[in-house]
Amino acid sequence: MMEPRIEILSTGAELLDGRTADTNAAEIAAALGGIGLRVASTHAGGDDVDEIHALLRDILRRSSLCVCTGGLGPTRDDLTREAVARVCGRPLKLDEASLRNIRDRFAKYNRPMPESNNRQAMFPGGAEILPTRVGTAPGFAVDSDESLIVCMPGVPREMRHMLRESVLPLLRKRFPTSRCIRGKVLRLFGISESSLADTLGEIMNPGRDPSVGTAASHGVISIIIRSHGKDAERVERALAETETRIRALVGKHVFGEGEMNLEEAVAQLLEEHDMTIATAESCTGGMVGALLTNVPGISRFYPGGVVCYGDEAKMELLGVPRETLQSKGAVSDEVARALAEGVRKRFRSDIGVGVTGIAGPAGGTRDKPVGLVYIAVADGQGTESREFRFSGERRAIRLRAALTALNMTRARGSDAEEERSDGKGLTPRFK
């Protein structure tokens, strides 16, 4: 069977004036992928029956399935059912059973049913009605020539229920696929998306199977490997081969798989080594601590830290010498080291992390520009400090600094040899 071409159409004025991002489309695409169906494109149109009709008509010209959300509510700007009735030439009819269900629902909560809710029991002739347990808007599925149109409510919670309980089972039956889709995600830090592309070269070529794509978020890169085919075993093998090739090229930057975060990678290492960590944060103002404490159960490994935004906190709580602050400045290699060592001592932890930098927008000079950050990691073996120059705005610089602090800790604790700008090797393990 040929793979069906699938598109998603979301309707609602709120999608076109900037009030709401279309999260339904992403959620539906993910769910369809789970049953082996790929989405070719998605669309959003306003509460205008002609507009929705025109979009639908174009979609049905190209595709064998259109999944719609939105516009099934009781108000006058809910026009999807009219547009669908028109595009497939099946006038709306009242469904008595649906009307009773809507009435019962209102009765259950002791509320009078507004007249406008009658509209929610109207469907294009011949439609299969998709009941709802959440909300009042039933959905429906209807054929239009060679194509199928499925309509669900736009409220995410209502859509989600209907998708899972009615739509996915329907589509599984209608578009059976022996196709098997498998994917794997590797997570990296410390390499740019473009160097990664250069290093991977033809592995990222469009059209290659398995396909390899990348996505970046605040310096964390995901490499997404996907493959599909009829033979599950062959698909898995192809995936594993590609993963092996990628790891051979950039494995030292890989800190995890799937949805793993840097803070989880650090927590995992702390657990493996049975070590504790404490944080001394100036420019990041608590972000490293906030990231670490995202991880459930981190309290066994993270006694805490100091947000030493002012110089007094650096001196009084962490023992940074006043002379160092005065002669080298708060943003310096020396102060980063003193922070890491000071907080390690103060919290009697195995590892201490110190971060100091200039997040901007003000406070930069020619010698010490905005984006200059020093990060130090101290442990039983000594203290390692590095200088970074991050670009971007205040938030980006700070987040990048916090993530880099976690990554330095991880790299120090793992066997991975990390590239260093100064060419020196890294201490391979804690202690």
Add this chain to the structure above:
Amino acid sequence: MMEPRIEILSTGAELLDGRTADTNAAEIAAALGGIGLRVASTHAGGDDVDEIHALLRDILRRSSLCVCTGGLGPTRDDLTREAVARVCGRPLKLDEASLRNIRDRFAKYNRPMPESNNRQAMFPGGAEILPTRVGTAPGFAVDSDESLIVCMPGVPREMRHMLRESVLPLLRKRFPTSRCIRGKVLRLFGISESSLADTLGEIMNPGRDPSVGTAASHGVISIIIRSHGKDAERVERALAETETRIRALVGKHVFGEGEMNLEEAVAQLLEEHDMTIATAESCTGGMVGALLTNVPGISRFYPGGVVCYGDEAKMELLGVPRETLQSKGAVSDEVARALAEGVRKRFRSDIGVGVTGIAGPAGGTRDKPVGLVYIAVADGQGTESREFRFSGERRAIRLRAALTALNMTRARGSDAEEERSDGKGLTPRFK
């Protein structure tokens, strides 16, 4: 002049397999609305040059402007420039100036420029190049018969800059409009979206002008008021009238306007009162500090804080008595008060904030369930402590706790009388 028909096209495989919702489209639509331009529909297509080409071709048949994002990166799956070149019949040409800029950018950060970045200096012939100060991907604008195509990078931060600095000025010139659209956003905390809808009643009716909508993010509610018409003065007046009615109903929850955050509202109050604040965070692990230090220039008002995740830090650094920890438990009203008072003393600040709670998923008991959080604010007038029960997952509970700590500080410092569950009034001002 007839109103131009406008569509948005986003490209990227991550938009079609459920990894990412298309937030760029919403952001662009909002910005275009601000200059009187309405978006008719939005579309997303994958990293496939034929697919992007087909979508573009259909859009240009219907519309006079297509705003594209994504697919301008350096990798082989970045194909927007090829698709645009094909649809408007203008082959790609290398732009030497852009190539120099990209080279300079890499040189500035002392990094070699990967070969693949060359592609980012290729543009359809005759295109106007839109420079970038953020990221490496320049955008471009190019004519195709009667229509204009504008292409921006897909990374939201890069897109945002280019939209504001290059694209909006270009579109203002190209599509002048006499239609005036005005909007205003009020920001609230401490009220749910559904209570807000109940309180505002018919003010939120669909079809009303000015229109009133709400959006919620982690407890921060935005009320969006919009109006449009030919007469700017009348539009402004209608907007102001609606704002006055809303403020009369829920004004005590309003902490700011536009895009103001709670941390900025707190910083503004600290500046007005010339006061400093210090933070003692257990379950939030540094989030309150991280939020406060988002605000540029906060160092004058925020000397720092302690992340007291473990009991030792609570006792040793903040002077919480061991007996209190043992008899009342770390998550208690008494410990929250001791943290706020202890950190205020330790940092010699005017205000101290203490947060302690159970973020879960483990660690809850029948008496002290997951989501129980105590927050205390101490100042020269005394200490106020409140108990909260937040729902949701670990991250949601922690963020809600951090934001609530900021809101308690703000409410204490502002003249607003806040609702309290215990019915007691609030100290109206600091000190």
